[in-house]
Structures are given as C-alpha cells and as structure tokens.
Amino acid sequence: MKGRKCIASLLVVASLICLPAIAQVITKEALAKYKDWPRFGEIALFYQLNQGKLAWVKDSSQQRELMEVLKCASAVGLNEAEYQNDFVRSFSIEQNLHTALDSIDADIRFTDDVFHFFIEVKNGKVPSFGYTGLNYKPDVSALPSQLHQYLQQKNLKSLFNELQPRSREYAVARDKLNWFLKIINEPDFKETRIVSVKVDSSNKPLLVRLYQLGFGDSIESVPSKRGLVTKIQLAQQEFDLLSDGELRNTTLQALNTTLFQRIEELKTALNTFRWLEDIKQDSSVLLLNIPAANFFLYEKGKIMLESRVVVGKKSTPTPSLTSTITEVILYPYWTVPQKIATRELLPLIKKNIGFLKWGNYQVLDKRGRVLDPYSINWQSLNGSNFPYVIRQSTGCDNALGLVKFNLYNPFSVYLHDTPVKMFFASARRFYSHGCMRVEKPGELAHYILGNNRVAYDTLTAKGCIYQQSPIVVQPEKKLPVIILYSTVWYNTKGEIRFYDDVYNKPNSTTGKLVNR
Incomplete structure (x- = not known):
C-alpha cells in the first residue's frame, strides 16, 4: 500500500514539474505588443480594471462558460464560428502554453475574442452604405467594466442578455428568428x-x-x-x-x-437594429427604410414623426446612405437632371415647345442665363448634344412641391414635398427617380426648423405664390439621416413586417446620380 502511495505522489510531482509557467500579471509592456489590434483599447482597459490578472487561462470554468455563451450566437442572428477561432476552440494548457509569455498571449486572445463577440451582440456590424456622411459609431466605452463585473460574478450569460437592445421590434424579430430555427431543425421538416x-x-x-x-x-x-x-x-x-x-x-x-431566406432576412435586420440602437436612444435621427417606403424620426428613443415616402423605381433606385439635413429650401427650383431632360422631356418639347410653358419650365445656358425656348433648334438636340439646363420654376406645381430638405451626398438625392399626393395611398411606393417624396413635409419642416418655422408657416399660409424666389432657411438643429435597405422592418407598435426586395439586392448600397 505504501508503495502505491509513493508512486501516486511521484506522478503528481512529475505532472506539476511538466506544467508550463503561467504568468501572474499582464504588464503594460506586455500589452503594448498588441497595440495594433482593432480592439486594443477595450482589451487594455479591461486588464487595467482586472489589475493585470489573467482572466481565462487559469480558470477552466470561465472558458467553459464562454463556450456556452458563444453557442447563443445563432439565437441573435450571429455566426458562432466567427468568434470561436481555432485557438480558442482547441485551447489546452498542455498544448498551447510553453512559457509565461504564451500564457499572456493566450489570455489576451481569449479577451479579444470575447470583445469581438460582445461588441457585435451590442452594436452589430456596420451596414453597407453607398455613402457615409455621418461620423457615427455605437458606443462601447462601458463594455470593459461590464465584462470585468460579470466575470467576477461568473455570469457571462447575463452580460449577453443585458447588451442586447430593449426595443420591442428587436425582441419580436429575435423571437421570430428562433421560431424559424426551431422549425427547420425539426426531424421531419421540409419546405x-x-x-x-x-x-x-x-x-x-x-x-x-x-x-x-x-x-x-x-x-x-x-x-x-x-x-x-x-x-x-x-x-x-x-x-x-x-x-x-x-x-x-x-x-x-x-x-x-423559403424559411431559409426569411432567416437570412431576420439576421440582417437584427444586425441593423443593434447598429441603430445607440443613435436612436441618444440623439435625434431620421431612419428611412427603402423597402418599407417610410421613415421614423426619433428623438431620445421616442418616435416623434412617422411618414410615408415615395422612393426610387427599380430602374432609378434610391441609394442607401448616411448624411445630415443641413438646410431647408422653401419654394425650391427643380433643376432637371440631364438624363431626365434628354430622355423624358426633350421628346415632348420636340413635339410641342409649348410643353415648357405648360410645365412652368425655363431653359438656361451653361452660364445660368434664361433663354427664349423658341430661339433654340430643338430638333437638332439629343442626349449627346444638349448644352442647356432645364429648370422648373417655383410654385405649387413644381415637382419638389413647396419645400426641399437638402442633405449632402454624391448621388444628388434629397427629401422633398410633392404636388402629386396620390402615390402615398399606394402600398408599393416606388415611383421616383431616386429622391424621396415626403407625405408629411410640413411636420418634418416644423421639427427641423424649430423656432425658425415661422418662415415656413408665413409662406405656406399665403397659398401658391407664382414665381416666388427660393428661400433658404437654416434649421435650428441639423438632423442626421440614415437611408437604409432592410426587407425586414417594423411599425410604430414594434410589430415586424417583411417587405419585397424591390431592387433585388437586400444590401443595396448604390444609386444613380439622379434627383427627383
């Protein structure tokens, strides 16, 4: 019996001798090696809060809990494989740690993987836009302290739940996704x-x-x-x-x-909802979704205005972009884009020059001088030979209506009023050349102009004013605008709606340089 005990003791001693040295703390100097990593700021702050102590390699229970939490990725529309990299998935002290520096490297790799996952649980991935004019990045400054807190409590699952948006639309979309995942995993499932x-x-x-x-x-x-x-x-x-x-x-x-297509749509939507959450809660923002053909104007998490819009046809799609409404123009001119002028208006002018007067159009040369349309040989003009600009004068019959909301973008698109209101009654509002016609331009103007709204009210109270010169009114607050393309959206009650993929590109990011 004594011999057996001695052999067992020798085996324990031998195993301890073979174990690699594990670092006790991670110094600032050791961390500096990782300064080029995209999440270095969060990693450094986490270890500062943790007093430089290793968080993962010496605690197999934390590793197991992390693996369990990562398995929840699919439930919120994320891909588990993106976060469980080969190193984390196959980690073992015996195989991966040979020196103290190895233990530091391993622990930092775990921490980076954790931040990668939790940042996307909270903020999603950045959607793709044709133009990005907003300097918006969801906040992650609290995440290092949150991770430190929940690690101390050995409760990463609660952190996973806390980081997700609280909005009803997010919860409904997530529940719908999980129902579909349950259905397709049933043994007898078939489409x-x-x-x-x-x-x-x-x-x-x-x-x-x-x-x-x-x-x-x-x-x-x-x-x-x-x-x-x-x-x-x-x-x-x-x-x-x-x-x-x-x-x-x-x-x-x-x-x-197919349910598989619906699942992919919901994954994309959940990612978009997460990315939008901070800007919806922390500031004012106008969110316009192209497939839904409507917008919500948020202020500190509350919907201040909802409006239907008319967006671009499939042949002239509205581009996805982020920008800011910087000015409001009352009684705007409509400068007809060259392609519209030559393809749509020129054939009508050739048939009858009186079309210009009937439509309240002016003809300008390249220097901006108004010309007599009867002095022009219209029959000699075509798409490659058109040295003029056609501009529609201001008034109630102007294609832009009485108010235009300017936002910088390379596509020359904007939001505006319209004299043609009937399209707002349509469920499929895809009729424009790319710009966005607003059903409630007055309410939007009031919100943006604030105390400057008197200019809008004064002019509109006078009714239609013929040949009124455009008036530029500075907004009281410049309004961020996000124009996105999501085939899954929601209504004011937070109920999820699936919309047609009108442009046949769920992540549409491009648009033609047209404006109306």
Whole structure:
C-alpha cells in the first residue's frame, strides 16, 4: 500500500514539474505588443480594471462558460464560428502554453475574442452604405467594466442578455428568428409549397405553412374556416399585404418564400437594429427604410414623426446612405437632371415647345442665363448634344412641391414635398427617380426648423405664390439621416413586417446620380 502511495505522489510531482509557467500579471509592456489590434483599447482597459490578472487561462470554468455563451450566437442572428477561432476552440494548457509569455498571449486572445463577440451582440456590424456622411459609431466605452463585473460574478450569460437592445421590434424579430430555427431543425421538416388557392382544411400545405410561419397552434390542428381566414390575414399583415384572407398571387408568393431566406432576412435586420440602437436612444435621427417606403424620426428613443415616402423605381433606385439635413429650401427650383431632360422631356418639347410653358419650365445656358425656348433648334438636340439646363420654376406645381430638405451626398438625392399626393395611398411606393417624396413635409419642416418655422408657416399660409424666389432657411438643429435597405422592418407598435426586395439586392448600397 505504501508503495502505491509513493508512486501516486511521484506522478503528481512529475505532472506539476511538466506544467508550463503561467504568468501572474499582464504588464503594460506586455500589452503594448498588441497595440495594433482593432480592439486594443477595450482589451487594455479591461486588464487595467482586472489589475493585470489573467482572466481565462487559469480558470477552466470561465472558458467553459464562454463556450456556452458563444453557442447563443445563432439565437441573435450571429455566426458562432466567427468568434470561436481555432485557438480558442482547441485551447489546452498542455498544448498551447510553453512559457509565461504564451500564457499572456493566450489570455489576451481569449479577451479579444470575447470583445469581438460582445461588441457585435451590442452594436452589430456596420451596414453597407453607398455613402457615409455621418461620423457615427455605437458606443462601447462601458463594455470593459461590464465584462470585468460579470466575470467576477461568473455570469457571462447575463452580460449577453443585458447588451442586447430593449426595443420591442428587436425582441419580436429575435423571437421570430428562433421560431424559424426551431422549425427547420425539426426531424421531419421540409419546405412546403402552396399551390391550391382553397381556403379550407383540405389545403394541407397551407395548414403546414401557416404553422411553420408561426400562425398555427400545431401542425396537426385543423382550424375552422373563420379561424383559417384569420390566420391568413395575420400572415398577410406580417408580409405587408392586403389582409383579406384570400390566397392571391402576392400572398402565395410571400407564403412560399423559403424559411431559409426569411432567416437570412431576420439576421440582417437584427444586425441593423443593434447598429441603430445607440443613435436612436441618444440623439435625434431620421431612419428611412427603402423597402418599407417610410421613415421614423426619433428623438431620445421616442418616435416623434412617422411618414410615408415615395422612393426610387427599380430602374432609378434610391441609394442607401448616411448624411445630415443641413438646410431647408422653401419654394425650391427643380433643376432637371440631364438624363431626365434628354430622355423624358426633350421628346415632348420636340413635339410641342409649348410643353415648357405648360410645365412652368425655363431653359438656361451653361452660364445660368434664361433663354427664349423658341430661339433654340430643338430638333437638332439629343442626349449627346444638349448644352442647356432645364429648370422648373417655383410654385405649387413644381415637382419638389413647396419645400426641399437638402442633405449632402454624391448621388444628388434629397427629401422633398410633392404636388402629386396620390402615390402615398399606394402600398408599393416606388415611383421616383431616386429622391424621396415626403407625405408629411410640413411636420418634418416644423421639427427641423424649430423656432425658425415661422418662415415656413408665413409662406405656406399665403397659398401658391407664382414665381416666388427660393428661400433658404437654416434649421435650428441639423438632423442626421440614415437611408437604409432592410426587407425586414417594423411599425410604430414594434410589430415586424417583411417587405419585397424591390431592387433585388437586400444590401443595396448604390444609386444613380439622379434627383427627383
């Protein structure tokens, strides 16, 4: 017996002798080696708060909890593989640590991976824009102290939950994503395609699809005719369709869209919602979503104004961008873009020069001088030979209406009023050449102008003023604007809506240099 105890003791001693030396603290000098890493600032502050102590390599329980939290990535639309790099996934003291410096390097790699994950849980990834004119970056300054606090409590899961947005739309989109993930992971799952337009219990694919989409109690339940119509109507509302309970082509198309596509749309939306959260809560911002053809104006997390907009046609799409409304122009001119002038107006002018007078248009030379249109040989002009500028004079029939909201961008697009109001009643508001026509320009002008709104009120109270010169009014506060493209959006109640991918590019970032 004594011999066995001696052998066991010798084995323990031998194993201890073979263990590598693990550093006790990470000095500033050791940290400096990583100063070029993108998250170095957060890493350095974390170790300062942790008094330079290693956080991971000496505590296997923290490593295990981290691995468990990373498994939650898919539940919020993130890819677990992006954060569990090969080093972290296969880490072991015996294989990875040979010197004290190895232990420092390993611990910092763990910390960097943790920040990578939690920053994207909180802020998402930066969406792609055709032009970025806002210096906006979501705040991560509190994250090092939060990580330190929750590590002390050995409760990373609570940090994961705390960092996510609190908005209802985020929670609804996340729950919808997790429902779809649950459905596609069921053993007998297969995509179901509805062909029949019958709205009754004999249409089995319809019953299955409604359940898969979250509008049925179970796959076996058979609702009444009235109950089935109600479920179809709920689905139609979620797809932003006429909710009449009928299986029209648009409804069938929406129902038959694969769950895998819906999952990808929700992942993109959740990322966008996270990225927008700070600017929505901390300042004023106008968020315009192109597929939804509407905007929300936020101030400190509260929606101050909602408005429908008319955005670009598929052939002349509205570009995604970030910028700032810097001025409001009352009674604006509309300077017709060259392509519109030559492709759309020139054929009409050639038929009848009187079209210019009827449309309240002026013809200018390149120096800005107004010309007599009857002195021009219009028949000799074409797209490659058009040395003129056509400008529509101010007034109620001007294509820009009575007010224009200027924001700098290389696409020459902006928000504006319009004399043609009928398109706002349409569910599919994609009619412009790229600019955004606003249903509620007066309310937007009032908000932006603040105490300077008297200029707007005075002019509009006079009704239509013929040949009124444009008036530039400086806003009381310059308003940040984010124009984005997300096929999943929400209404004022925080209910999720799926929209058509009108431009066939869910991450659309480009636009043509047109304006109207």
